[in-house]
Amino acid sequence: MSKLPLNQLPQINGDLVAIQQRQALQRYMERTGERKTIALELESKSPLEVDTSVRASFRKSIINPLDGMAIERIIGNNDLFPISYLEAGLKASKAVCRIEVRDRLGRVLGHGTGFLVSPDLLLTNNHVLENEDAAIYSLGQFNFELDLDLRERRTVNFRFEPARFFMTDARLDFTLVALESLSSDNIPLSEFGFLPILSPSGKALIGEYVSIIQHPGGAPKAVTIRENKITDVVDEFIQYSADTMEGSSGSPVFNDEWLVVALHHAGIPDPKDSGKYISNEGIRISSIVEYVRNRQSGFSDDYKMLIDAMVKQWRNGLASEPFETESLSAEELSIDSYAGLTGYDPAFLGEEHTVPHPTYPSSVEEDLAPISGGGTILHYTHFSIAMSKSRKLAYYTVVNIDGNQLVDVSRANDKWYFDPRIERRYQCGPELYGGNSLDRGHLVRRRDPVWGEQAEVANRDTFHFTNCSPQHAFLNQKTWLELENYILDHAENEKLKVTVFTGPVFRPDDIIYRGVQIPSEFWKVVAMVKVDGTMSATAYLRTQKNLIENLEFAYGAYKTYQVPITLIEQLTSLSFGELRTHDPIGPSIQVVETIREMIV
Known part of the structure; x- marks a missing residue:
């Protein structure tokens, strides 16, 4: 940004705004003839007949089959909605925030709008947050709105973290940027949810009405509901009539199902009157998805993890085909591929620090899935797994990590495999993970x-x-990932050998989803030999119900959810033997009972 006088608070990135408006006007003028033809067609035909068959087909596929009036609304014969339409809009609005653009001295330069599209990432315009410097000093302000008494609610401020993720493009006028997970007053970002974005074209058709949730002029959150008709689709852009103002840049444009169809970015100025606008324009969400998709292969692992929640939505968007996608395909390797694998090495930390597999009662042993070659432990390269027949998930996994020999290998194509050594009915496959928020x-x-x-x-x-378990995106991509990053980074930096046990907690009252009981908690037990030659063993528990908070992490300065190993033993029926004697928390009955009360 250019330097500005102290007493001047201009429109943010005014030059970029002018460029976007000129380009939008050019697209509008070039399509004058086509737009008149479309308008004439819409006088006698419905949007389903005027738009392309592919787009119209997808539009119909995302309608809730229980909404009997949806088609009537699309073709213009009915404007009736179930009352839940308003509730759905209110829910969608939670993910929309005002962006307060500041300079490095904290001066407010202007305002825009943005919205969460994953547990960590926010989407807005490039002309709102042009670069990482603009983002790092600015704020995402959620809940900036009026209540039923027309009083301002308590605003929740989050800082941007462009160093963690930042992607922008001036031509498509979008910026995708990470936000911190806790606000300045310790409110989690997860409270505001996020708006799923679908890849296919056709989420809204020419002639349909759209709604926009926005912060016009930086004011409290407002909405324009169905007063905005789509007049044209031009390459990567959608043009529509709408009531917007400066500050609405970066707003989500919704169809009648409250699915995001475009990112609002520009008013189209009237060439005959510079003070008026003849239309508005947004960037098609499908075009933004395509831009990001074409660059995925070059992403780092951390970037890939951050966009994974969006990718699930892109690939699983078809309501009629939630599982038949390339990303959820599964294969089976030949059984010879596993020959000679010995898996986890109990003596990995040294003969004097042997860490055997956990032991378990007969009730657990009877539920372990039998292996075709005998036994109940599946061995892979440097790790092993014991599978539950009844739950179709791992009881536990255990891995050897050698911080002195780590190799940087690309994630590749995310191709997933069934293990032919145990029966397919004992393995949860792609049918569990399609069309939902489960990673x-x-x-x-x-x-x-x-x-x-x-x-x-x-x-x-x-x-x-066999090595995956259904975890909600907020757990898998945030707190659990941060713990795993810390463990691995510490092992690599200190050239340590580390043994890590991981697994779910199986409770009889776990919810049943698609025939599978989804675990509410996951645990880790980490064992290592410290520099002084003594053993250290620490345990961690993370719930998908957000019931555990503020427990200290003893494996360094990092803080997460640490529990006694004895509690993991009680919750899982596994016994870790001598490891519990090396636990710095220790088997304190009072500590165990306090934590048990928090999670039960």
Whole structure:
């Protein structure tokens, strides 16, 4: 941004705004003839007949079949909505925020609008947040709106974290940027949810009405409801009539199902009167998705994790085909591919610090899935897994991490495999993970066993359905990931060998979804030999119900959710033997009972 007088508060990025408006006007003028033809067609035909058959087909596919009036609204014969339409709009509005653009001295330069599109990422215009410097000093202000008494609600401020993720493009006029997970007053970003964005074209048709949730002129949140008809679709852009003002830049444009169809970015100025606008324009969400998709192969692992929640929505958007997508395909390797694998090495930390597999009662042993070659432990490269027949998920996994031999191997194509050594009915496949917010959460993290000469094979081995468990995106991509990053980074930086056990907690009252009981909690037990030659063993528990908070992490300065190993033993029926004697928390009955009360 250019330097400005102290007493001047201009429109943000005024030059960029002018450029976007001129380009929008040019597109509008070039399509004058086509737009008149479309308008004439709409006098006798419905949007489903005027727009292309492919777009119209997708538009119909995303309608809730229980909404009997939806088609009538699209073709213009009915404006009736179920009363839940207003509730759905209010829910969608939670993810929309005002962006307060500031300079490095904290001076307010202007305002825009943005909205969350994943647990961590916000979408707005390039001309609102042009670069990382603009983002790092600015704020995302949620809840800036009026209540039923027309009083301002309490605003919740989040800082942007462009160092963690930042992507922008001036031509498509969008910026995608990470936000911090906790506000200045410790309110989690997850409270505001996010708006799913779908890849296919046809979420709204020419002649349909759209709604826009916005912060006009930087004012409290406002909405224009169905007064905005789509007049044209021009390459990567949608043009529509709408009531917007400066500050509405970066607003989500919705169809009648409250799905985002475009990112509002410009008013189209009247060439005959500079003070008036003849239309508005937004960037098609499908075009933004395509831009990001074409650059995915060059992303770092951290970038890929941050956009994974959006990718799930892009790929699983078809209501009629929630599972038949390339990303959820599954294969099966030949059984010879596993020959010679010995898996986890109990003596990995040294003969004097042997860490055997956990032991378990007969009730657990009877539920372990039998392996075709005998036994109940599946061995992979540097890790092993024991599977539950009744839950179709791992009881536990255990991996050796060698911080001195870690290899950087690309995530590749995310191809997932069934393990032919146990029956398919004991493995949850792609049918569990399609069309929802469940991630295929690696239990043995992909990077952990990727070391030594077998790094490539270890990388592939982690992509088995035996090694994943259904984890909500907020858990898998945020707190759990941060813990795993810390463990691996510490091992690499200190050249340590580390043993990590991981698994779910199986409760009889876990919810049933698509025939599978979804675990509410996940645990880790981490064992290592410290520099002084003594053993350290620490345990961590993370719930998908957000019931555990503010427990200290003893494996360094990082803070997360630490619990006694004895509690993990009680919750899982697994016994870790001598490891519990090396736990700095110790088997305090009072500590165990206090934590148990928090999670039960």
